[in-house]
Amino acid sequence: MAERLRFRFTKLGKIRFTSQRDVARMWERALRRSGLEIALSQGFNPRPLLAFGLALPTGAESLAEYLDATLVGSAPVELVELADSLSSLLPEGLAVSGVGVLPDAAGSLQQEVTSCTWELEVLGVTATELARRVGRLLDAPSVSVRRERKGRIFDDDLRPSVRSLGLLDPAQGANTVRGQSTWLGAETATQPRGVRPRELVEALGTEVVLARARRTQQWIEHDGARHEPLEASARVADVTAPHAIERAS
């Protein structure tokens, strides 16, 4: 029986500058080395059946990326071992923090993920000024951003996708080579349209500069409650990768 596995993994440190495609190739190589047999697509040039959820912008970090893999057979019994071995085969900065066997009925990440939580380190204005601008953005009925799609430029309203936005603990800020930073927390919805961290920060004014974005959670919402994407799994192994952050940065 072909089962599907859902992996949760981090992307931290220098590796944040690789693209989504790069990460896909790293996973393909690591899976080949692990010996876990992944089913192949049909057709002229068969590819392993791997589905990554929401794209993470190049340059952003994440504590919660997901990958669904369709296996040739059934899932291994020792999920913790599998997670650990994959972490050791993946490059520094990528580490598996959870894995679960998906029920047949589970939809794809692309369809199901409804929102995600971000931590954003910004520079350019004081914390007080930043708080004022955040308040103004939240009060505004609409916030337009300029976007390019298929070579055409038009304006989108990002306000409906901003679920929450606020300053995090000031102690988290740091004195960087470019000045004092402040951290923001945000939850953004994937519908009607996703919001890139950079767009959100730009909407706070031109002097505000995004120094680092870190996705901390992704959520699947149904029946009015938020669920972590691994919750749907029948069998889950939570592997905390305690040193992942320190190791990678």
Add this chain to the structure above:
Amino acid sequence: MATLWPSIEPLLDGVSKPARYIGGEQGATVPVHGEGKVAWLVIYPDTYEIGLPNQGLQILYELLNERPDALAERSYAPWLDMEAAMRAAGVPLFSVENHLAARDFDVFAFNLSAELVYTNVVNLIDLAGVPIHAAARTADDPLVVAGGHCTFNPEPLADFVDAFVLGDGEEVVGEMNEVVRDWLATGAGRSRPALLEAFASLEGVYVPSLYGVTYDGPRLTSVTPRTPQVPERVVKRTIADLAEWPYPKRQLVPLTEVVHDRLNVEVFRGCTRGCRFCQAGMITRPVRERPATQVRAMIRSGLERTGYDEVALTSLSTADFSSIEDTVAAVVGGGCGDQRVSVSLPSLRVDAFTVTTATQIAHARRTGLTFAPEGGTWRMRRVINKLITEEDLYGAVDAAFSNGWRRVKLYFLIGLPTERDEDVLGIAALARRCVEIGRRHHRAPTVVASVGGFVPKAHTPFQWFGQDSASELRRKINLLKDACRGARGVSLRWHDPEASVAEGLASRGDRRMGAVIERVWRAGGTFQEWSECFDLGRWEEALAAEGLSFEEIAHRERSGDEVLPWDHLSAGLHKDFLWGDWQDALAQVSVEDCRWTPCYDCGACTDAGLEHVVASTTPPAGGSQGTGQDLSAGGRVPVHLVSAPGDR
């Protein structure tokens, strides 16, 4: 010595492809610096994605990091946007492992695989904060050395580089390391000239500042040692047995996309097909094969370690590897691990036999097959000694189309010695004929004819030849365009003739080209390999300002008694052998491959006390001459051979 990462990181949000600058490749060494270790920065003077796969650079990187008295990190040319950001922020050239400033290293070692990167070499020395002129550097500045195929005429870079290495680097890099180590240990007051003299005493190392040059008007009249301690002639290094050097053992697996992103295993070095235009074939003689068992072991461990699902068997003409069939069969038959693996042969011989071998194992990805007949007529191919008959080519093309390939790509050169318009037009005739052959098997076959302008190179029989001007090359391309007009299925592509002419300046110029390169660089002419950056106007202005001309350096045919800028350097080939081969070319007389016919004493083996190391003494079946293309130039699309999904 502190990492520059905190200053580099903020720049990366604003540049294209930031993963070029982060390192982190699997197989990379992040060395610890310290007393007693010579710190090398190995530099590829083009972008990361072109430079990372370079096998020569990876081999030296590994060899140095294996030594207790050395360490090596890598650097590549930052793209225009990143360089601008770095200069604006005061960030110098840095290594990708520890992100240290280039100046923290003792030696810069450049890999020179193509002439048009020369302005990048100057730019990178400058970006490192080091004086670009070798003469202006002090004992506190890093040493600048260079290796790679282009060092067989290093004179255009003589102003900027302290020492060049000719030939295989595996042995000499260790010897150079010892010289630098001992010199560093002498402490304060050490002198740079003493170090350079010690370098010059090593076989295969050329220190240009120790040689004086004389001219008579526009002509070079001599390049001779300034001191009796240095040899009149520097002879290249050759490793006798590839089996002793199973490197790279830990091929770098990049985090981001690069060219040739696959496992590469070198199956032999050298080529004796004798293609007269091919510098790589001439300067890497004799042929030295890697034992088939070692090839298999390297493939097996390489696939296991990297997770790649593709392996390229590299050489100048891989179909000539005496164990090619067994090796390919072992890979696709699962003898090198239990994964589904595809094989690519970056150079195919032009004959039906090769295609049939290819086809036996190729059941997928059958998109395109590439052959390099190089010349449009049999007459032309005899001149260049690429002895592919029309029957060979048509047989190969028929085999390709009948075995399911839908696209065949043919490589040609124009601007070859003795070329007439009918030879150029022969390219169109061949391409049309190949489409007709394809129609026997498919409704809409495609034949791509890719045409490059020939650039004569040092240490080849064509080193005396007067290169075609850009306008003459352009005229020939137009002839071809007309001849291919309306030919369904034929698609013509060509290389910029102006870039070929600039390459010609750098490939056969003498020391006076240094000032030209410097001017082009000062005018902003970096990344000259890239069409979006190349501008012949900059070269024209620089030449004029230096009182030099295209005519004198590139387009003029040289006479037999003229002093060539590289006469004091030897690739092992006797000059009278090359001259004789040049005369044979003009008379349309061909020579055979000396692997399977008696030696004609070119000098490569006889002078160095070497022999070909080939497992089989019989020529491969199929019999035809090979492709001999210069892989270091890159860009030639490799052929993919893939096992069937069920084949394990």
